[in-house]
Amino acid sequence: MSADVAVLGAGMHPWGKWGRSFVEYGRTAARAALADAGLDWTDVGSIVGADTVRSGYPGYVAGATFARALGWQGARVTSVYAACASGAQAIGAARAQILAGLADVVLVVGADAAPKGFFAPAGGERPDDPDWLRFRVLGATNPAYFALYARRRMAVHGDTLEDFAQVKVKNAAAGRLNPHARYRKAVTAQEVAASAVVADPLRLLDICATSDGGAALVLTSMDFARSRGVADPVRIRAVSTVTPAYPRTVLDLPDIATDSTTAADPVAGSFRSSIARAAYEEAGLGPRDLSLAEVYDLSTALELEWYEDIGLCAEGEGAKLVREGATALGGRIPVNTSGGLASFGEAVPAQAIAQVCELTWQLRGTAGERQVPGARAGITANQGLFGHGSAVVAVR
């Protein structure tokens, strides 16, 4: 028998800058997911919270924080943190509990309340923390790293600023149709080109904002889903949470340098490509089987890298896909049908869960105007600071 778990419910609190506590966003998303599943909170045997580091102690123990907000009912609790990959870790922990027979119904919740502007490291004088050091010594913000990758692509693959802008145009067109998105209006290439340069060559509209938001999933065993009369639920077939392989030769946040290759030859392929490869192997399918993908477009240029890393095209051909319209709604393999981070902004611990919410709605055929006709399989891909892989394969 397969190692599938069922997605019975998906729910979100709209992304934005709402000025309230992350707990409220998470609770709203959780209740929406439970309602979607037709279950009560008291039916849940385990809750897994994806932590946030931006709201003090309650954020570090998000599982219990959400359980308390929903009303203590004795469920098993887990709290996980893996930066941008926290949501995938939460889904992975929930799935492991279900497959191990420890719980039939697990509620996965992630939410964040983000500050305006650049993400900054935790306070204090901490010269042993690479995240503190990169700001102190270099002033290297997240967009600075995105810009280094973008410039490198331009030099090595011939990508252009117009290619990057097309990613924003495409994602904004999809996000316009998503009631949970923060930015819901079309964007033109001219508007991208007219926005301020943040870190050369990337402009404001090439870079994702930081957002408030919350997302939740109700995951169950396949037997439980059938017992509730859901014979053909959306299923999670793989969760990849791999780490990099030494020596890591692509500069990554928050590092000041890569590993050296003096002692070991670099392994073939990037860390990002290994994330997707592990997910495909576990799911027993490949990029050709996909109906859609949700990838982590922290910048427009980075979305093009993901096309290559998840195997939609060969290395260096990402820009060709967006130029052809292959990854737009109506294209051969739509990417970021939700509108992506370009339309949401990043609510860190909620984001990987939100990606799976989008797959769920697409695979059910309930994505409305964003619907990919006949969607049967999708992958989400993401990468957390400090070496956290994150990819989920869902099928119907």
Added chain:
Amino acid sequence: MARTRTPVVSGWFTENAADGGGFRLLGTRCSACTAVFFPREDAYCRNPRCPGGGELAEVPLSPRGRVWSYTDGRYRPPAPYVSDPAEPWEPYTLLAVELEAEGMVVLGQGAPGVEVADLAVGTEVEVVGGVLGEDAETTWVTWQFKPVGGAG
């Protein structure tokens, strides 16, 4: 009042390399497996296939490398980056430089006057000492990159 010149992080570079080569970044090298680390790793070797039993010895890194990529910072970074909020923000250039001998890419700010327009992927650059910032008592010294024989 004279300010004290202090490295922004101690042990990451020297202004007088032992080989007489002037300013150099300092890493460490594992005597058991030859892995090089920057920023320096003094407590353990991170190569998973290292046979073990080695020591991590300080080693100067290559003085020159080639640009892997580059960008600039058009907006003031948040603390702990030190800048005077009363002064207008002056963008600086940020370089990722590939050191061939070590097989690694190292980040560093461009020396004053080095602009994005002066650079291309593959440009040869050298590491030089520079000033990250100053406060009442201290001149914070750091490493910077500049094109070999070129701008800056």
